[in-house]
Amino acid sequence: MALLTGFFSLGNTTLADSLTLHSGWQFSKYGSNEWLPAVVPGTVHQDLIAQGKLPDPFYGMNEDEIQWVEDEDWLYRTSFTLTEEQLAHQEIFLVFEGLDTYADVSLNGACILKADNMFVGYRVPVKHFLRKGENKLLVSFRSPLREAMPQWETNGFIYPAANDHRAERVSIFTRKAPYSYGWDWGIRMVTCGIWRPVRLEFAGQAVIEDYFVCQESVTSSRAEVDNRLEINNLSNQIQEAQVKITCTYGQERSRMIEQAVSLQPGVNTVSLPLNIESPHLWMPNGWGEAALYDFHASVTIDGKTVACKQHQIGLRSIRVVQEKDSLGMSFYFEVNGIPMFAKGTNLIPSDALLPRVTRERYVCLLEDVQAAHMNMIRVWGGGVYEDDALYEEADKRGILVWQDFMFACTPYPHDPAFLKQVSEEAVYNIKRLRNHASLAMWCGNNEVSEGMKYWGWKKKYGTEIYQQLADGYDILFRRLLPEKVKELDPGRFYLESSPYEANWGRPNTWKNGDSHNWGIWYGQKPFESLDAEIPRFMSEFGFQSFPEMKTIHSFASPEDYNMESPVMNAHQKSSIGNFLIKKTMGLYYRVPEKFEDLVYLGLVLQGQGMRQGMEAHRRNRPYCMGSLIWQLNDSWPVVSWSAIDYYGNWKALHYQSRRAFAPVLVDAVREGDKLKYYVMSDVLKTKDIVLQIELTDFKGKVLRRHQVKGELPVNSSALFYEEDWNSAFAACDTTTSFIHMTLKGAHDRQVLSDEVYYPVRPKAQHLPQAKINCKIKKKNGACELTLKSDQLARDVFIEIPVQGVRFSDNFFDLLPGVSRKILITSGDGSPLEDVSVHIRQLSDISYTEN
Incomplete structure (x- = not known):
């Protein structure tokens, strides 16, 4: 067995020959002997839903009805046929890009793999197990809950993993997406399955296991790169080979370097330095072109190309400046020698059922990020290392990625088996992601350091157990992870934990490094506090809202339209959520009577309040050099801090972000x-x-x-x-x-x-009941509205009952006598059919007296 070490998606690797194994799958609950059709990549929850064995988990109170799945073991099987010609290859590898999580893989009666980490891929040489004709493959998944129970029962204390929504908090023992066990915005859906692609790779005399384009020095006048390859000679003899690197930008003449090498049996490391004069620099969104070069590596033996691999590479320098000064310690990103104010957001997984997240959804999400003038996303540590597609799309759009390792909000074990898993996970993902121009930094964890200092764990557990937790923290985040980054991704910045700075309301806050400000939420402070609590870099701050009514329709019935109904509370995971939305609303607005008006006004409140923070951060540069809102997206239809809801609808927050982050x-x-x-x-x-x-x-x-x-x-x-x-x-x-x-x-x-x-x-304010004149015109499959009013109309919200549509603008103030044209297009590019348009403004609302 071997872990995948480089890019293995078809978009980044040219495979001589491969066979995708995505058809003919069946699944069964262990012990039932009932085999049903399955979809791969996928999860058992998706298959159960498709077969009518589970209700829609997102609707109503159905979250309760799906919890039994996590306690069962599940089997997946398929068969495939191979020819004599395919079997004649030097070696054949079975590649799983993702198994969730504890799984035994059997091929033609032989156990070839025991998987235990959702965050790595596996690549197993299997030629000797394969047959001409039919081959049988079985993947046996064990319950992640029952698998971790022996550790939980013998640990001696319960880890403070408060987001794990079950009494037996076993999530910390398993290298699996933490958010699937529940979060303060997330459904609990502990999945299992073949969640990323699976295939056979047919190899000849050699394969390129890894290709790292190491950017040793990049300036506007010269880029010095070292092409570092790991070439596996599959023969048991020394082979003479030619290794060639070509580098091309657009229609320009290619640059090329070639070297003769003697490949020893097994893995060989080869270095081919290449200098590029006057390079086209990759620039962040808003500063110019995100220029990408095509780098192509090939291995030729006896005049025949036996292996090749290619990457799109953005040449740039990124430096995180964390220096002591008279005010504390700075924290900012310098790109190509220019200080950059980071305008951006925090990304969570886009679905509770991860295989639903397609490249098209990544494209849409990154287009939304780019459209809001953002130049950075933070991939948050309670989710997953995202698919290659996210980073590729970020590369194309000049969006820097702050990448957390997948640890969040709790200490973790540090026994030898756990550390081995983490080490393999770090190696796999560093190698997978390090070629991306967008990758700006690595961060060890989300809020674990802050928790160790300020969340009362020392008092709760006592000195002896707390010291165990502290020792584990040191080993994981101050030794293992930074050592792996230094070894495998030299020059990339590593931050031990986010936030670096103590959180809101504590002495000396806001003077050093990055900060998380939850004062306007858990601190229940007014938005004006954001004008005074200015950090060096804000990596998290947020305020909740309900999604708009068409999204609420997707999970609730009219009888549930009450903020405190059981269904609404099931979709509100924050302990103070609905109370605080209304409390803060009362500071700035009169509180509406109708549920629909509360929803609308809550969207307005979130957008206006968060904009105040973004603008305060920008005003105070260079002391403050970043503003990342919490959060960009949702993993299911829910009440949350998101700027874009589960179906892709922009909330007021995303429109206000676009205004606050304008160039x-x-x-x-x-x-x-x-x-x-x-x-x-x-x-x-x-x-x-x-x-x-x-x-x-x-x-x-x-x-x-x-x-x-x-x-x-x-x-x-x-x-x-x-x-x-x-x-x-x-x-x-x-x-x-x-x-x-x-x-x-x-x-x-x-x-x-x-x-x-x-x-x-x-x-x-004494707002007028403005009469908004609206003219509607169909235009090339889109809908164009022309709005005009003789009086001010505040916070105009245009609604249509189609999920994921795009508005050229929304949640805006229509000034008296000023005409506004709004273009509405479908999210997927299809023509919009006739739709009903509903327009709200702030003065339309009926209120109770405060």
């Missing part, structure tokens, strides 16, 4: 008795600009207008203008007026930013 943004904020106007820019060139400031009432009458000239700041934030607060709103009613800010190029008159500022909270 150029003008932002007004009250500071004491001053109204200050900041200009935030990620643009790398300056230009002359003009800021027009108009004090306007809700009917569109301009009460005051003036202009301020200046220069656009370069890749920074600057105070552009300030005025006395009382003077700014002199002789006007602050409950019926706002400031309209338009930032333009002084010469080309290009609009760089167009924003509004309201002097009072929405619940103090």
Whole structure:
């Protein structure tokens, strides 16, 4: 048995010959002798649902009805036919890219593999077990719950894995996606199955086991790369070979290097350095092209190419700057020598049933990230190391990836067997992901260090057990993982734990490294706290909302439309969730009576509140150099912190993220008795600009207008203008007026930013019942709306009953007399049929008295 060590997806490896084993599968509960059709890749839950043995887990209270599955053992079998010609190959490998999790694999009566880690792939030489004609393959999965019970029963204490939603918290003993055991936004669905592709690979005289394009030095004038290959000579004799590397960019002439090597039997390491003059640098989203070179490696023996492998490589330098300064310790990303403000989000797995996540879904999600002007995603440590497709799409779009190892929110064991599993997992995933231009850093875990310091574990467990936990922490996160990163991915930054800084509300918070701020949630603080609690880098902060009504329809009936109904509570995993949504809503809005209005206003609240934090972070650069919201997506239809719901619908938060992360943004904020106007820019060139400031009432009458000239700041934030607060709103009613800010190029008159500022909270405003005129036109399979109103319409929300549609804009303020065109397209590119359009605005809501 051997672990896969490099890329093995067909998109990155050219295979001489292979046979995909995805057809003819059957599955059975152990001991039942009832065999039913199965889909591979897949999970037992998907197969049970398809066969009518399980209800839809996401609907109603059905989560309770599926829990029995995790306690059973399951069998999967298939057969395949091989020809004499196929069997004549030098070697044949059986490749499993992912087995979830404890599995014995038998081939023609021989046990060829014992798997115990969901996060690795396996590649087993099987030629001697294969036959001409029919071959039988059986994968026997053991219950991950029962498999780990002996460890749980003999451990002597229960680990504080609070997100494991079962009394027997065995999740920490198993190298399996933690979120599948439950989370504070997640359904408990402890899966098993062949969750990633499986195939046979037919090899000739040699195979390239791994190809690492090590970027030793990259500048705008020269890139020095070392092409490091592991070549397995499958013969028992020395073979003379030619190893060739070609490097191509677009239509440019290829660069090539070739070397003669003597391949010893077994694995050989070969190094071929290559220099590229004046390289096209890979740039982050918003800064230029995410340029990718095609690197191709081949091995030729006796004039015949016997093995090849290729990668798309972005040439760039990424440095994480973590340095002591007079204020504490910095934390920021420098790309190609330029400090970058990280605008982004945290990614969780996109489905509770992982094989449902297709490349198309990754494409859609990364397009959404790019559209919101983000340049970074954090792959969070309670999920999975994502499929190659995610990183490939991030490469194409200039999205940096902060990659956690899969450890979150609890200490972990450190016995020899567990450490061996983690070591193999680290080797496998570092080698699999290290060629990606998007991969910016590795992080040992999510919040374990903070938990060790501040979550009361020492008091709970006592000194002796706490010391065991601390010893395990040191071994895993200060020794094993950083050593593997240093060995296999030299030059890539490793962070022991996120956050580096103590969490919200503690002494000296916000001065060092990255921070998680849960003050506006678990701390129940107002959004204004985000203006004061400024970290060096915000890697998590969030506030919840319900998804919109069409998503709620997918898991609930009208009789369930109450925030405290059993079904709604089953889809609200945070202990204070619904209470806190209403409590915070009451600070800024009058609380609605109807459930549908609560849902709408909750979306608005989440978007507006989180935007306040994003803008505060950008205003305060370079002290603060990153803002990653929690969280981007959902793994099922649920009440959560997400910006995009399970079906791909953008919540108000994602639209507000797009506005807050715009390349150029003008932002007004009250500071004491001053109204200050900041200009935030990620643009790398300056230009002359003009800021027009108009004090306007809700009917569109301009009460005051003036202009301020200046220069656009370069890749920074600057105070552009300030005025006395009382003077700014002199002789006007602050409950019926706002400031309209338009930032333009002084010469080309290009609009760089167009924003509004309201002097009072929405619940103090006297909003008009604006009549919105809406014209609808079908256009090339899309739907175009033209909206106009003579009065201000705040937080306009356009709804149509189709999941995953895209709006060119939504959750916006329709200014008086200003026409807005909104284009609506389907999520999958198919033509939109006739759909009903419903438009809400803030003044439509009926309220109870607070």
